[in-house]
Amino acid sequence: MSRQLPVAGPAEVRAAAVRDLRADRSAVAGLIFVNGLASAAGLVGPWLLGRIIDTIQTRSGSGDVLSTVDRLAFGALVFTVVQTVLTWWALKIGYRFGERTAARVRERFLQRTLTLPARSADQLPTGDLIARGSTDASRVALTLRSAVPEVLVAIVHALFLIVAVLVLDLRLGLCGLVCLIGVGAAVRWYLRRARPAYLAVAAAGAELADVVASTAKGARTVQLLGLEDRRTEATETAIARARSAFLGALWLRTVLFPWSEVSLGLPVAGVLLVGGGLYLNGSVSLGVVVTATVYLRQLVGPLDTLMLWIEQLQGAGASYARVEGLADVPAEETEPDVAAGPTGDRIQVENAYYSYTGARDVLRDINLLVQPGERLAIVGTSGAGKSTLARLLAGLDRPHTGSVTIGGTPVADLPPDHLREHVVLITQDHHVFHDTVRDNLLIARPNATDQELHAALDAVGAPWLADLPHGLDTELGTDFTLDGAGAQQLSLARVVLADPHTLILDEATAQLDPRTARRTEQSLAAVLRGRTVIAIAHRLQTAHDADRIAVMEAGKLVELGTHTELVTAGHTYGKLWHSWHGGPSNPEPT
Template sequence: MTAQVPGRLPVAGPADVRRAAVRLVRADGRSFTAVLLLNALAAGAGLAGPWLLGRIIDHVRAGGGVGAVDRMALAIVVCALAQLLLARWARYVGHRFGERTLARVREKFVDRALGLPASVVERAGTGDLTTRGTADVAAVGTTLRDVGPEFLVCVVQALFVLVAVFVLDPLLGVVGVLALTPIWWVLRWYLRRARDGYLAEGAATSEVAEILAATASGARTVEAFRLSGQRVSAGRDALDTSRRTRLYTLFLRSVFFPVIEVSYILPVAGVLLVGGVLHARGAVSLGTVVAAALYLRQFTEPLDQILMHVEQLQSSGASFARVEGLARAPRPAGTGASTPAPAPADDRIDVTGVRYAYERGGEVLRGVDLTVRPGERLAVVGPSGAGKTTLSRLLAGVDAPTEGSVTVGGVPVAGLEPERLRRQVVLVTQEHHVFLGTVRDNLRIAEPAATDEQLWSALAAVGADTWVRELPHALDTGLGTSAHRTDGSQAQQLALARVVLADPHTLILDEATALLDPTTARHTERALAAVLRGRTVIAIAHRLHTAHDADRVAVMEDGRLTELGTHDDLVASAGAYAALWHTWHGDAGDAGLSSGEDTRDAAADRGATARTGGRTP
């Protein structure tokens, strides 16, 4: 069973966690077996000491010679040395097993995180994903590297010690086990509550991280709209929830450990009392009683470590459930099939009866029908809030429609596997990211095998080769806050160059050149058009020269597709697009479709054209 909180990534259930743990053990089964065997040998060597000491006591009481005592004492030293060496070897093998297993956990987490649909990450928030990839993975790593091997050692030692007591005298063994009853009850009490407590603590920590990340990234907006009071209040609420969850787990530990500490003396006291009575009646020898008491005293050390690790295992188990829960993150609604979608028959995109509504908002798209032919350049225009960006997300498979279908070659776009989807359709927005590393590293994200010649060609296609050549080390120049800092337009050009290298058959540009100045934007778009000739290009038009150059123009208003045709046909029809076109040229007043930003961009385009002596299309 997998727990799922709305808006959050899922958490794996206990059965899922057990199966995942078994898979990790099987992946390195030989090392795990070696760890168990070495621990068993070390525990066996440790049993010799108390038993030999009991033999020494009985031998001396019987009037035996010193030579036998010396030999048995030497045997105790040899067994203790053997136990030390075997235990160290077991820990060494266990730590290597833990490090290899942790590497598998990290690699699998990265693969799963990169394979998550963008819509799932957006709804969950980066705070939750970041916490799972840092604090939770680190907790799992500590368990695999340190706690796990130690726990195995202690469990084997404890089992061997109990068996040794029963071998010495079954009645003393029963007394020792019965004296452990308080530990058993408090352990059950703790385990019933610990997992949920630690899961709640992890979720609260993720919420704090999410609020801090959102506030930091939106600091300028918070300051501009004077939202600091609200953000501080939200942060305090999250911290208060986190504090309560931490106090609850602290309460569990404050009950668990004191009861354990008091209960340690009960097995030894019980064996000494019952053993004394049996020895007085001649039922057992004094050496047997002493050996049993020493075994149970020795038993408290691994038991103490086991119970200490139980607390850590509950915490890391909750972390592992959160890490493993990433595998059960939902795909967007409507993708439903458990088997991979078949390969698309062709590159044709069909939008049929599409409606879409966000979880916390009204309906954004209302019955959209559209067919995009392979190799076509389609411009989508309309006012802010008309549904253009939502439509682009559906076309790119980021989201699935609430009703209707969006298919490529007859296959639902949102149902494609991430790797195949990236080769079919690429969405480029105003949002961009420059990764830490060199210019070459940033470009090869799209195509790791790209040669330098291909990299320069991609940069030239988007007009970025000039400024890259001026960098101190060209393609080998480091990017980031501590190296060369790119501005918005440079970062956007790098993103577009990655698109050229990815070479998808369909490219969706959602105001992808909005951060470029008008002249650079026109150059970049025309260069891209030349590079992507023969491929499908869907442009969410920010400047109307994009629509003028398109094969067809789709006009969105209030979530509906109201007009569709060529630029000349739509202008001639004197509809909404014609009004927008004339307004953009300054030939008419506000027609109600163009936003103020569109008008400002049009004016900037006309000004740039006048300065360069060019002609506005």
């Protein structure tokens, strides 16, 4: 069973967020500075409004009261325009910062995914990994684009307003802050419950994606074995868990928002009541009460923005923890120094035992020597251990007992870039990138010429090469679509370009029709002459052409020899050959 991907803890998420902020510290500083200016400009308007009220109240009989009010009103208009422009500038800086940071988060996730150890990557749940790279990464990117600038603008604006009302009149300011206790209590209650709730939502969504992906991938097997009801039940169970988790998070929001909406109106009501009493006692002027009321009314805007983003940030925080959690995937065990590299190309397996779970060995006492330039076919019934042995030979897995070496060096100890210079494993799984044919091939050898790319495609007998509308510049998936056979031939062409000295084919031509598969294998044989080729053969004709044949049965190597020797012996391989060939006991094909 695949293990669950780790989730970063709060400390790790905070550390990652700090690193992202530091990476673009000039934009963060500019955002705070410009927004500070905008908030300061926004305080002038309400203060001038208070002055207007006091001027009208105290100088109502004066002749120049109208001109004074006009000047104060014009000043309020100017500062309102200044605030608007500065706020727009601050948001522009913030959105650009968010786009750059979102790109860094995506690139970091992709880099971590691509550098996962092969053995670890194979055991990871595909649906969870896809959900983290798509849904979670997109949510983090959206939050960085929008939340960071809007939240910073709201925080700075709120702080300026709180300080302004305290400076204006300490009593009214304290009254307003006391009335905000309800908001603080609601937020504290919500935050204590939000992280596990949103992590549960993300985990349930990943589980659902994994179930759907695995069901779609194994659709043929599901239909063949009549497992539709079981897969439907598994899908409905995953949907029910996702729904339950989502409703749990929704319930938190239904408590937070109504309570906060009521609480946000209390400061204005409290200041009006207290301020009215102080004004009747002659302790403050009417203008001060109005200014404080306007400040606290303006405070509702940034606080409301913060409340909305607090809810969004919990979901984004859970997604951020899942994206950053990829860094906690255990690395490979410490490897010995293999800087010198293998001394030669000989592959040797000695007394190798291997188990996926530790409970039962799927390979037992394997001893095998593959000489440089040899063509070895590995045959056996389904579940005999052929593909598992191929993984050990390719360094993707390590035997828990015994050794698998190349040139005297354990294959699994070679660094990935060094390993691929010696051994390449190619399976029937393949991938075509939505890019040009040229770029799809240059993955294997970035400095290859167009002539070499054409030669590689010709080597694997790709008939579709002549049909490409724009040659090597044809966009696959847009200008031209490859079928399964074409995609597999493209994958084989990459191997030709990589030019390793040992090539392991794990049923690499399984999706080709017999004639095309035969032509492709013959083309590969011509290109790879003089190199070691180990083929997991599901067609015995492939085994017939090999120098030697290794026969696997129930995790053990039971026969090893040439085609003629094994057919003549009449044991496991001989029986397979006669059953497949359907002819007389003749070691040579008709």
